[in-house]
Amino acid sequence: MLVGMNILGRFAPSPTGVLHLGNLRTALASWLSARAAGGRWIVRMEDVDGPRCRRDLGEAQLRDLATLGLESDGPVLWQSDRGEAYRAALAALHQTDRLYPCLCTRKDLQSLASAPHVEDGLRPYPGRCRDRVWEGYDRALRFRLPAGTATWSDRLLGPQVDDPAALTGDPLLFRRDACFAYHLAVVVDDAAQGVTEVVRGADLRPVTATQIRLQEALVLPRPAYAHLGMVVAPDGSRLGKRAGALGLEALAARCISAAEALGWLGWSLGCLNHPEPCTAEALINRFDWAGVPKAEVRVPEAWT
Numbered sequence: 040m041l042v043g044m045n046i047l048g049r050f051a052p053s054p055t056g057v058l059h060l061g062n063l064r065t066a067l068a069s070w071l072s073a074r075a076a077g078g079r080w081i082v083r084m085e086d087v088d089g090p091r092c093r094r095d096l097g098e099a100q101l102r103d104l105a106t107l108g109l110e111s112d113g114p115v116l117w118q119s120d121r122g123e124a125y126r127a128a129l130a131a132l133h134q135t136d137r138l139y140p141c142l143c144t145r146k147d148l149q150s151l152a153s154a155p156h157v158e159d160g161l162r163p164y165p166g167r168c169r170d171r172v173w174e175g176y177d178r179a180l181r182f183r184l185p186a187g188t189a190t191w192s193d194r195l196l197g198p199q200v201d202d203p204a205a206l207t208g209d210p211l212l213f214r215r216d217a218c219f220a221y222h223l224a225v226v227v228d229d230a231a232q233g234v235t236e237v238v239r240g241a242d243l244r245p246v247t248a249t250q251i252r253l254q255e256a257l258v259l260p261r262p263a264y265a266h267l268g269m270v271v272a273p274d275g276s277r278l279g280k281r282a283g284a285l286g287l288e289a290l291a292a293r294c295i296s297a298a299e300a301l302g303w304l305g306w307s308l309g310c311l312n313h314p315e316p317c318t319a320e321a322l323i324n325r326f327d328w329a330g331v332p333k334a335e336v337r338v339p340e341a342w343t
């Protein structure tokens with residue numbers, strides 16, 4: 040188990056609401072992937088996104104994970120405590136002239152505002168402010184992407200080639216309201232925590248190339264990536280407002296137990312032939328990336 044001991048998976052939710060079946064599926068897959076390889080697994084709270092993030096919501100998410108038998112193998116890191124590390128990373132990027140001030144107004148950037156949860160409508164930053172000279176840290180700051188495509192191998196999807204300039208454009212790393220942005224925090228913390236494997240939803244696949252470029256600029260190691268198909272409503276549409284009704288508590292109120300939810304999640308990840316109540320532990324030996332479906336998964340009609 041020498042190799043396995045060095046594997047570290049992570050689940051990194053934003054504490055802005057209840058974990059729904061999509062979040063829980065990602066959590067379980069990242070846990071199973073790490074455990075099946077004899078590795079460890081940690082939870083990190085991505086709470087840099089200002090007032091939408093709440094400690095109590097994060098604590099409730101941790102309780103839900105524990106209900107499924109998924110507990111962090113180390114202290115839970117809260118990104119709101121990590122300002123110093125992010126500031127140091129910004130300084131390192133500034134030293135190599137990779138940052139520039141962005142003076143675009145909120146209205147200009149409306150389409151980019153929801154960076155941590157990229158939707159289909161993702162539009163790349165067009166680089167309007169690229170030629171601006173440095174004006175200090177009281178401006179919003181963007182990372183100057185180098186030209187060219189990034190390639191990586193996704194554990195589920197296989198070889199990937201993306202042009203980050205076409206997908207996100209130069210990402211915002213520091214906001215005018217002095218908040219650190221998602222891309223910076225995630226890249227810095229994955230490296231600081233020694234994360235070797237990032238399992239997350241396919242909605243974040245388009246930002247992977249951008250994060251790889253940022254890792255390279257900061258001379259940080261690249262973790263392995265796996266992007267899971269999304270969990271969608273029975274009719275194939277995005278969960279949207281229904282997502283809130285698909286947390287463990289809401290399911291329990293409709294007499295769907297955690298063991299049943301776990302069985303469905305395990306089945307959706309190719310670990311079981313039928314959705315049947317089970318524990319997370321029982322799925323470890325059945326988990327294999329080769330058996331995980333790439334397609335999106337529909338929530339059972341009866342659960343909505």
Ligand SMILES: [Zn+2]
Pocket residue numbers: 140141142143166167168
């Ligand atoms: Zn700008």
